[in-house]
Amino acid sequence: MITCRELNRLWATYLTALFLLLCQGSGYEARADDGYRLWLKYDPIANASQRDAYARAMQFIAVNAATPMVRSATDELRMGLQGLLGKAVPVVTGAGSRTGGIVLEVTPGVSVANDEGYRIEKRQNNIVISAKTDAGVLYGTFALLRHLQTGQSIDPLTLVSSPKVKFRMLNHWDNPNGTIERGYAGGSLWKWYELPETIDPRYKDYARANASLGINGTVVNNVNASPRLLTGEYLQKVAALANVFRPYGIKVYLSVYFAAPKTLGGRTGAGVKTSDPLDPQVRKWWADKIKEIHRYIPDFGGFLVKANSEGEPGPQDYGRTHADGANMLAEAMKPYNGIVIWRAFVYKADPKADRFKAAYEEFTPLDGQFDPKVIVQVKNGPIDFQPREPFSPLFGNMPKTPLGMEFQLTQEYLGFATHLVYEAPLFKECLDSDTYVKGKGSTVAKVVDGSLHGYTQTLMAGVANTGTDRNWTGHPLAQANWYAFGRLAWDHTLSSEGLADEWVKMTLTREPSAVKRITTMLLKSRDIYVDYNTPMGLSRPWAGVHFAPEPWQDKSPRPDWTAVYYHRADSVGVGFDRTASGSNALAQYQPEVRRQWENPQTCPLPYLLWFHHVPWGQKLSTGRTLWDELCTRFYTGADSVQWMQREWAQVKPAVDPVLHADVAGRLATQHREAIWWRDAWVLYLQEYARKPIPAPFKKPDRTLEEVKQLVDIYLLR
Numbered sequence: 097m098i099t100c101r102e103l104n105r106l107w108a109t110y111l112t113a114l115f116l117l118l119c120q121g122s123g124y125e126a127r128a129d130d131g132y133r134l135w136l137k138y139d140p141i142a143n144a145s146q147r148d149a150y151a152r153a154m155q156f157i158a159v160n161a162a163t164p165m166v167r168s169a170t171d172e173l174r175m176g177l178q179g180l181l182g183k184a185v186p187v188v189t190g191a192g193s194r195t196g197g198i199v200l201e202v203t204p205g206v207s208v209a210n211d212e213g214y215r216i217e218k219r220q221n222n223i224v225i226s227a228k229t230d231a232g233v234l235y236g237t238f239a240l241l242r243h244l245q246t247g248q249s250i251d252p253l254t255l256v257s258s259p260k261v262k263f264r265m266l267n268h269w270d271n272p273n274g275t276i277e278r279g280y281a282g283g284s285l286w287k288w289y290e291l292p293e294t295i296d297p298r299y300k301d302y303a304r305a306n307a308s309l310g311i312n313g314t315v316v317n318n319v320n321a322s323p324r325l326l327t328g329e330y331l332q333k334v335a336a337l338a339n340v341f342r343p344y345g346i347k348v349y350l351s352v353y354f355a356a357p358k359t360l361g362g363r364t365g366a367g368v369k370t371s372d373p374l375d376p377q378v379r380k381w382w383a384d385k386i387k388e389i390h391r392y393i394p395d396f397g398g399f400l401v402k403a404n405s406e407g408e409p410g411p412q413d414y415g416r417t418h419a420d421g422a423n424m425l426a427e428a429m430k431p432y433n434g435i436v437i438w439r440a441f442v443y444k445a446d447p448k449a450d451r452f453k454a455a456y457e458e459f460t461p462l463d464g465q466f467d468p469k470v471i472v473q474v475k476n477g478p479i480d481f482q483p484r485e486p487f488s489p490l491f492g493n494m495p496k497t498p499l500g501m502e503f504q505l506t507q508e509y510l511g512f513a514t515h516l517v518y519e520a521p522l523f524k525e526c527l528d529s530d531t532y533v534k535g536k537g538s539t540v541a542k543v544v545d546g547s548l549h550g551y552t553q554t555l556m557a558g559v560a561n562t563g564t565d566r567n568w569t570g571h572p573l574a575q576a577n578w579y580a581f582g583r584l585a586w587d588h589t590l591s592s593e594g595l596a597d598e599w600v601k602m603t604l605t606r607e608p609s610a611v612k613r614i615t616t617m618l619l620k621s622r623d624i625y626v627d628y629n630t631p632m633g634l635s636r637p638w639a640g641v642h643f644a645p646e647p648w649q650d651k652s653p654r655p656d657w658t659a660v661y662y663h664r665a666d667s668v669g670v671g672f673d674r675t676a677s678g679s680n681a682l683a684q685y686q687p688e689v690r691r692q693w694e695n696p697q698t699c700p701l702p703y704l705l706w707f708h709h710v711p712w713g714q715k716l717s718t719g720r721t722l723w724d725e726l727c728t729r730f731y732t733g734a735d736s737v738q739w740m741q742r743e744w745a746q747v748k749p750a751v752d753p754v755l756h757a758d759v760a761g762r763l764a765t766q767h768r769e770a771i772w773w774r775d776a777w778v779l780y781l782q783e784y785a786r787k788p789i790p791a792p793f794k795k796p797d798r799t800l801e802e803v804k805q806l807v808d809i810y811l812l813r
């Protein structure tokens with residue numbers, strides 16, 4: 097006879113065993129949600145009838161190929177289903193006559209747009225994921241898991257997708273000493289001192305997360321590159337990373353220091369005295385180096401180069417052009433598949449020039465001169481990852497040169513890790529902008545995906561926001577930026593809203609009203625930030641630390657590193673005149689684009705001060721004067737952070753408590769900092785505008801001097 101106590105004990109043992117079993121198969125740790133699992137959580141599906149329906153259709157996983165990428169797909173599916181369905185699903189070789197399972201199939205004949213595309217459909221009562229290549233099967237597998245995680249029906253089921261861009265990559269600005277330039281989520285993921293012998297399991301989770309989005313390349317080091325990365329010692333470390341990433345379809349790339357032949361060649365006795373790209377010894381040095389790299393990494397992705405920019409060496413040091421430099425590397429890369437990505441982020445320290453125009457002026461004359469292996473990587477805007485910029489005028493204006501897109505996921509100018517800014521709307525705003533280069537509909541996206549000018553080498557890069565913080569991105573909700581970037585690099589037609597909805601359901605909660613609230617918060621967050629930070633086309637109000645408000649900052653070795661250079665506030669008004677009466681940067685755009693922006697009466701308000709110096713008393717389309725409108729934005733922006741706090745409080749029951757508290761804390765900090773921004777701007781601009789703060793807003797309860805002091809202290813080392 098079993099006693100009640102024994103029964104209880106047995107029951108407890110059974111429950112513990114069940115729990116451990118669930119945890120074991122999925123690799124989860126039994127702890128509160130610390131964000132480590134990102135959007136690949138695979139927590140059990142709560143709705144029993146849905147879970148049963150999925151389980152009935154997924155009784156086995158059959159594979160017809162055994163490549164490392166198919167193995168990654170199978171492992172992920174097993175792990176995902178174990179978590180979602182709460183039971184192990186066996187893997188078999190070939191479906192045979194079996195039905196009621198998932199079939200992974202590499203078949204060259206399948207109808208998809210390109211090698212990485214996939215089809216998911218029901219066939220003879222099986223769910224078949226088919227693709228031309230194992231990479232396609234891997235992407236299809238993640239697509240099916242996403243479909244299940246977001247709770248969608250599998251009856252009927254047809255998912256067909258292929259990437260629109262060929263090279264979809266993250267750029268890490270990681271240094272060999274473990275720091276990250278402009279990183280706000282801890283140190284570098286790459287433990288250089290432990291590599292190649294010790295492989296952190298996190299490398300694999302990083303690769304899984306990227307593969308789930310379709311990211312297929314990673315530049316592991318900072319664009320301000322250390323030559324050390326090109327030494328045999330470091331190449332072995334990079335090769336160890338490449339070995340982990342390969343089964344997930346990810347190639348490694350290196351940022352290179354252009355003067356490496358001289359710097360390293362001199363030290364290693366190779367006797368190279370220069371890094372002139374036209375010097376035969378230099379060309380040989382690179383050819384040998386690339387050969388050496390391929391000995392370590394046979395499928396090496398290629399180079400990313402920042403040259404003659406912000407003090408980095410480059411071909412101009414030798415009187416050569418960007419094309420000379422890029423082509424020299426491309427020629428050395430010729431025997432291999434690798435590409436050369438050459439950045440267009442350049443500007444000179446000329447007090448009379450407009451930095452806005454610099455990249456266009458330097459690069460458009462070189463159109464047609466680049467080797468076919470070269471892609472020129474252009475930041476989304478003409479200045480530098482500001483909260484809102486017009487699209488770079490280079491897009492569309494180099495028809496003979498493949499132009500890649502560079503977005504920044506790390507929030508260098510977007511409040512680091514304490515401000516919530518969901519960036520998909522920023523990415524989409526740029527991608528959907530019409531360049532009019534070949535008439536209406538010539539969007540930036542069509543330049544980047546190659547369809548406008550027929551480029552076959554296409555690229556989208558995101559400067560990574562990952563680091564060693566347990567949740568990867570510092571701000572837990574900043575994971576959504578990594579997510580949205582990867583998905584948009586695959587398919588730029590996806591919507592910001594759809595991506596937010598997916599990410600929230602996979603990562604935070606599936607409770608419908610909470611999903612709606614969080615999605616709405618995400619979608620509004622970027623405009624809220626712009627309102628209190630740089631409304632209506634104000635830009636770059638900071639110096640070295642791109643965080644604290646410093647619109648008054650007017651001293652720097654370079655004029656274009658001061659804040660006053662950008663906003664040009666004076667007793668008449670504020671804003672940078674880029675029309676024909678000013679720097680005429682507008683002339684770099686097509687007439688249709690120019691027409692949208694050149695008249696201050698009709699220029700859309702988000703871009704007004706990018707292109708015009710507007711008098712303080714000027715009446716705007718809102719019915720307010722410029723001064724009143726600016727004040728309204730600063731104040732409502734800061735107030736809207738409180739709205740986000742209230743919304744977040746509402747979703748508490750639906751979100752993990754640890755994660756909820758983390759975000760709540762950050763929102764409180766954001767509110768305090770938003771007020772700091774508001775006060776800094778209004779008090780500073782008021783010195784020029786000489787007008788009162790309009791009702792109903794109350795004037796800040798501190799003086800400009802007090803705010804400046806705060807900032808001075810903030811900037812102390």
Ligand code: BDP
Pocket residue numbers: 277278319320402406441480481508
């Ligand atoms: C700027 C960053 C700087 C980067 C540079 C770049 O402040 O750290 O090195 O961009 O993109 O925004 O090269």
